[in-house]
Amino acid sequence: MKKEEIVRKGYDEIALKFKEFRNIFDNLQELEHLATLLPEKAKVLDVGCGIGIPVARFFVDYGFSVTGIDISERMVELAKQNVPKAEFFQYDMNELVFPDNAFYCITAVYSLFHVPREKHFSILKSFHRMLKQEGILFFCVGHLGGDDTDEFLGEEMFWSNYPPERTLSLVKEAEFEILFDEVLDRGDELQYWVFARKK
Numbered sequence: 654m655k656k657e658e659i660v661r662k663g664y665d666e667i668a669l670k671f672k673e674f675r676n677i678f679d680n681l682q683e684l685e686h687l688a689t690l691l692p693e694k695a696k697v698l699d700v701g702c703g704i705g706i707p708v709a710r711f712f713v714d715y716g717f718s719v720t721g722i723d724i725s726e727r728m729v730e731l732a733k734q735n736v737p738k739a740e741f742f743q744y745d746m747n748e749l750v751f752p753d754n755a756f757y758c759i760t761a762v763y764s765l766f767h768v769p770r771e772k773h774f775s776i777l778k779s780f781h782r783m784l785k786q787e788g789i790l791f792f793c794v795g796h797l798g799g800d801d802t803d804e805f806l807g808e809e810m811f812w813s814n815y816p817p818e819r820t821l822s823l824v825k826e827a828e829f830e831i832l833f834d835e836v837l838d839r840g841d842e843l844q845y846w847v848f849a850r851k852k
């Protein structure tokens with residue numbers, strides 16, 4: 654089975670349990686910093702938006718115009734209920750067809766690492782294409798390289814990462830300027846976090 658299909662089925666099954674698992678304030682510091690980098694009412698695309706909490710809701714509360722996409726139909730349904738002021742679509746991040754220069758900000762919080770790493774570069778390039786000039790990309794991936802299939806909240810799940818140095822060079826190769834990159838401990842989890850600006 655395609656890895657994206659394992660992930661989609663897994664999140665469809667765990668959608669109702671996810672909120673309990675997600676510590677919604679783990680990323681507040683980074684989100685607040687991100688908000689300071691964006692103009693008023695900026696258009697934000699949240700990739701792998703999950704149930705819309707905390708990221709999409711945070712941006713809506715700041716007055717930004719938010720679009721969320723997620724591969725899991727059940728996660729998208731919950732996001733629509735949780736954040737009625739944003740718009741949500743069931744899309745695979747590998748196949749995004751939003752127009753060029755459509756968003757001022759793209760976020761991918763705990764989501765890119767569910768896609769096989771060989772595809773990370775083409776996804777980063779599509780983020781670059783959809784961002785406006787000077788637009789901001791904010792994402793995290795795991796801090797250890799490798800592919801991993803394991804159980805997550807009772808369902809089969811897949812993760813895939815490059816080591817941070819390789820992810821960093823891919824972001825640069827995709828023509829982003831790095832604003833911040835570091836392995837951070839959030840909610841007792843280490844992830845590699847990146848803020849970058851479209852050149």
Ligand SMILES: C[S@@+](CC[C@H](N)C(=O)[O-])C[C@H]1O[C@@H](n2cnc3c(N)ncnc32)[C@H](O)[C@@H]1O
Pocket residue numbers: 657660661664675700701702703704706707708722723724725728744745746747761762763764767768
């Ligand atoms: C760990 S959750 C994080 C959700 C949300 N970003 C958050 O911070 O709570 C990962 C999300 O990424 C979504 N996802 C995984 N692979 C995806 C893909 N190829 N395209 C779109 N969404 C994907 C999953 O369905 C899931 O909702």
